[in-house]
Amino acid sequence: MTGSSSLYVQAIILYLPLAVFWIYFRQLRKHDGHVTVGFLSETRFSFMEYLRAMFSWCFLFFRIYSVRPGLYRLNQADDSAPLLVTCNNYLTVFLLVRRVAYRKVRLMIVDTGGINVWCSAGKGRFSAEAIIEISQQEGLLEGKGLEMVLPKLALSGVRLIDLKKAGIRPIIGPVYAADVPEYLDSGDLKNRKEDHVVFGLRARAFTAFPTAVQFFYYVLGFYVITLGYAGISPVLITIGLALSYPILFPWIPGRQFADRGLVMGIAVSLIILAVSLTAGRDLQRTVFDVLFAPATAVFIALSFTGVSPISNYDNVRKETARFLPVVVVLYILLIPVMIFL
Amino acid sequence: MITVDQKKCTGCGQCEIVCPHGIMKVSDGTAFVLDDDRCVTCGACGLNCPADAILVKQQTGCLVTIIKEDILKMKCDGQSCGNSNSDGQACG
Structure with missing residues (x-):
């Protein structure tokens, strides 16, 4: 079996149980x-x-x-x-x-x-x-x-x-x-004036796993398209970021969503760089992961605006205009890394 | 962006009751916005103001909405938060 076909087999093995579940539960609709x-x-x-x-x-x-x-x-x-x-x-x-x-x-x-x-x-x-x-x-x-x-x-x-x-x-x-x-x-049904939206740890944790599932699908698609070129590390980076960003959100330095994502992505990149240099990892894969982490972190952060109950259209619009090009450029930079390095 | 027409406002406090973020306040017989940045422009105050004194453009602070409505200029059909695809992926 060639390397690429074995990677496809791996991806199918990952997709298949989810696809079976999906079809089965769709069948339950009546x-x-x-x-x-x-x-x-x-x-x-x-x-x-x-x-x-x-x-x-x-x-x-x-x-x-x-x-x-x-x-x-x-x-x-x-x-x-x-x-x-x-x-x-x-x-x-x-x-x-x-x-x-x-x-x-x-x-x-x-x-x-x-x-x-x-x-x-x-x-x-x-x-x-x-x-x-x-x-x-x-x-x-x-x-x-x-x-x-x-x-x-x-x-x-x-x-x-x-x-x-x-x-x-x-x-x-x-x-x-x-x-x-x-x-x-309470017996007396009155208007709840004092009830407000709280975006606490519990609410954020509730959204963390579904966010990870959502991005797992995206990155699996990427994995299949690139024939698993970058190995399993982009999948792990994506799931790790998607799980941790919602939970750590208020503690990540930054004012809005995307800048916090960028901070988190850069931190992950530095960790990858340090680990790779220490372990003598392949340069090509290291460069790939170092670029991939901040791009994905910002993308997750921007996507998280829709999940959170605290995002404001004008602010998200500004953030999207400022940070979405950064995401696109970083992802584009991955192509020459894959081809030439 | 949210604006309160001070001339129309009767200070009834309905906006204060319906605001899910608690940023509308009534003081000295008129409503005002405590913190513009915390307003998610959900539109609850404007929709439920009996004096029609609050002007707010209801918008969704969501990447998918902005890409679909602002960048791709796709019209939202109200199926979900700015998302009209057949998979019905919803945000928020």
Whole structure:
């Protein structure tokens, strides 16, 4: 077997299990593209539902599952039970139901195309119109004084005054599902003025693994295209950076996203250089890795702007204009390194 | 960028309640932005201002959006954060 074909075999071995998983879980989609969710009627989670939730988390940035929109009654909740509104992203619904599993609540799931609350609200899919439509379909507007608790992050898409005009009394609920049980148990459903987005270690760690999965796919593609020229080190560098950047984010020196990425990339390059010189590693591969690390780190950092809830369009635009050319130039420099050195 | 029309603002405090980052404040009967840099221009305040006093262009601070909408000039179809591909890759 030639060297290049053996590398292809290696790449296929890496891709194959993921491809099988992907196809298998796609097959589970039923009922107009929505997955069948047992826990919304039985409030009991099956092994497959946990597995699907884990898979949804691993592929967080790919909408793989959505829940059928509509009104659900947990634990045979009647019309006096609190009504919570959420998106139809599978993982969001799963995490919310896990939190409220033993309570009598009604759950209104809005068709957001499987997108999370904030993103779908920002792009107009999680809207007052969508909520009113489901309310009408489910006959909720026939009675008087319909109250519903909205996730606070839906308010960039939901115009409260439109709900009020339709006879609905909207209540601004917590930002996070974790706060919902305490909110419900308080007995008095009030607007959560004090709830704000927190981008703490837990939230960042939650995004680290999906970021690594996303970039693993990219770098594997690169690996296959370049016939594994640079060996396994670009794969390891990419996964290492994708895992560590979100977690270390506030502690990396820099003001914004890309400059922190550059700092991290340069630090990794210096470590590679030091290790390579000490170990007497091949010059060609060392140069490749030293250029590859900062380019990939900046790319991951820029990509992370979409994951974080703290990025601002104007700042990201400036950063993209300043740093994306750096990424492109560094990646272009890898070509002569591969060919000539 | 977010601007508050001080003449229209009634100081009702709705913007303060809906802001997910807690950067809108009402003082002396009028709303103001505490920290422009922390505003992610999600648009919740502008959308829910009963006096129509807040002007904010709703934008997504995301690389994918900027590449698609600004560089490639592709129109976002609202399928996700600036992403309209069939894979439905979403950011944020």
